[in-house]
Amino acid sequence: MTDATTGTAAAPEAGPAPRIAVIGTGYLGATHAAAMAALGFDVVGFDTDPEKTRALSLGKVPFYEPGLDALLSEQVEAGRLRFTTDVADAVGDADVHFICVGTPQQPGSNAANLSYVEAATRAVAEHLTRDGVIVGKSTVPVGTAARLREVVAQHAPDGVDAELVWNPEFLREGKAVEDTLHPDRIVIGGVSERSEALLRRVYARPIAAGAPVIVCDLPTAELVKVSANAFLATKISFINAVASVCEAAGADVTVLADAIGLDPRIGRKFLDAGLGFGGGCLPKDIRALMHRSGELGAYRMAGLLQKVDEINMGQREAVVALALAACDGSVLNKSIGVLGAAFKPETDDVRDSPALNVAAALHLRGAQVKVFDPAASETARRTFPTLTYVSSTEDAVEATDVVLVLTEWKQFVEADPAMLAALTPTPRVIDARGKLDPAAWRAAGWEFRGLGRPTA
Template sequence: MKKNDDNSETEQAIVSAEHPPQAPRISVVGTGYLGATHAAAMAEMGFEVIGVDNDPAKAQALSEGRVPFFEPGLPELIRKHVKSGRLRFTTDIAEATAFSDVHFICVGTPQQRGSNAANLSYVEEATMQVVRNLTHDGLIVGKSTVPVGTGMRLRSIVAENVPAGIDAELIWNPEFLREGKAVDDTLTPDRIVVGGTSARSEALMREVYAKPIATGTPVIVCDLPTAELVKVSANAFLATKISFINAIAEVCEAAGADVTVLADALGHDVRIGRQFLNAGLGFGGGCLPKDIRALIYRSSELGATKAASLLQQVDEINMSQRQRVIDMAIEACGGSVLNRRIGVLGAAFKPLTDDVRDSPALNVAAALHLRGAQVVIYDPEANETAQRMFPTLTYAESVEEAATGADALLVLTEWKEFSAAKPEEIRSLVARPVVIDARNCLDAAAWRAAGWWFTGLGASPAPTAVTTATGPLLVNTIGQLVGAH
């Protein structure tokens, strides 16, 4: 009897070797910034992937390799795998669910209207649609950034709606994408976090991420609440670093110190590091502001008041940087920007993206416009997205066009194109040689040597010899420069 069992096991092993188990098929629900990137990266890792979105125009555009936002390397990756047949897009959630074994939830969690709380309706609806359309056992993987406790509520939705006879499990696998580097961050992540897994789902996730794991990417397996908190905590810490150095920048300005040199010195301490320690206009975008405000709200709900108080201060310091730059521009124009021409370099919230959501640069530009300035903006990638949000502003096609005739030039996004601009050439175009480097990305000495009155955040302006329309003048303050006219 035992011999027959052994023969049976041997035969099964031979069959398994001849017909290895099929790799899991993957659906990605939501094909915005996160979803489109994740779908393309999963295809690059060798899986068959179907992206699903309720917007037919978006699904069609992605099917043609057209990405509705700027992200380096993503259009090429999507076109590569649409052509290879490993990646396709649909609006049919039933088709996508029936096709797949692992279902990634990648929909947005925007801030609720009139509240700091996250709007979870899209996550709940996406989960509901996947569960109701399951035709075989499936693993539902949340990637969207959500408040802690969301996963447990979604598990109730899964339990109440899963078809009879089908096994469905929900776990969390937070994303850590940086706009401008999202493709690399997905293909070669610095860590993979999976929360709330069973032995089966952990094994399946290790199969999905086998390629980065094989190259040494660490895997952190944890409970569901911890996995939900990792992303928002990471964003809160980075936001705190930015607001900290901006608070110190205020001290530097008052004391005559240089915050950039100070940050360099701090950054050599391995416990601190140099990244996210740049004083300037502050953070924006679709993640950090929304995420820390959602964490403030959720922390208050849970009675964790210390975290809420700390992050409230972080948010307030960050927002105050915008007003500081607005005030500097007004001062540079003699107390009023009415009918002054302001050249603005930058509209995106950071370089290597066209994202203008909660952009400090665009916020400052719009505020100056509302005060009567003629604002002319140039951004290498974000002109179009900025124009859709603020169509009444003027948009230029180059640095030179934005600078021409300007009474003050503001650098509000740290694109390399701006730091590479030649101050002598730009000096010949402006009406008044005043530059406010709100990102501390320019070579201050070079600009001052070219005859500019130059200042940034966290550094007192040095005396500069400036030639104005009325002749040469030694300038110690913005007020003296204004007095020359």
């Protein structure tokens, strides 16, 4: 194994570039396939969904991710990237097989659903026609890879050398292309000399650009991504817990976060008090780690993450309470403008979105809710079709009893409060992301409320 600090190793072998298969072309897989093609490899993406495969083959991304449309189209047109619904076609000529399928939360449990990862790994093993390395990128509970090695050993054809290793992904939605082409670290676990050399060839350009390589055992590689997500979730829930103290004491949590964020041991990122985290990764990953920690008897971690999850979910209730208070205790038949539906800006992802959850909760209390999101209105409509979706910030604000800023899109943060105040007879705003300037909005005539911020 290499030195995990420097990432130094012998130069990778020369020869033809390895051919790559990407199994699963959702958010992770489509991005990874396009990026691998952009790095100069011939890539085949496999998915069981014919409509998704057809769209990707035409260079069209079926979700919103800045920069991915252009990258995908470029690689498809260059002939380095194609997509198929035939797993044998994808696997047959490839040397490296990336497993990029989802690991959603199981219904009625905090545990991860590993059926897609298991099925994908088995399908690759069964259709191998040559020696190959199966590379797990999906986020899985620790111990999964060891079991998948048994699946590979059971289903790979006789005479084929099939090795399974783990290479977790660290994509941030909204910055996924940059994170794939220019990763801040590359973690590979459970590798032999042969598979390490092969993966170093795959990642040669990022490594040459300075990306550190950490080589470790399988369990460590599996734990890196979920531990990183758990730490970020804990940091967010910590500042939200501090916000409750600020509210009780009359302090301003945003100024407090600026001050403690100057400490280099802490840093300012992920210290924004507000509505909390959501999306397809952090919630289900911390719950899966909570569940797995309990199985392993690591109860302190399980208990910590239980509290992190409780604080995070409580923020949604706190914003609903602010809306009720702004409307004198009831939102029945009140008009509420909601700015934001995605769980974060620069994505159309509404999975476990705190913004959409709050909008739906107010709707269930009898409010007339108007939602605007620059990218996520259509995905939100498919999830909550009973809400009203409008086409601009102005439409969402017009004639409302209260406006809620629930996703910190730049156009909301930089909106002209005076112009918006003229659109409603009762200019009340709840900044649930801590991004608006209270003085500027109050000066424009708005009644301003925020989590962990003084009310006057």
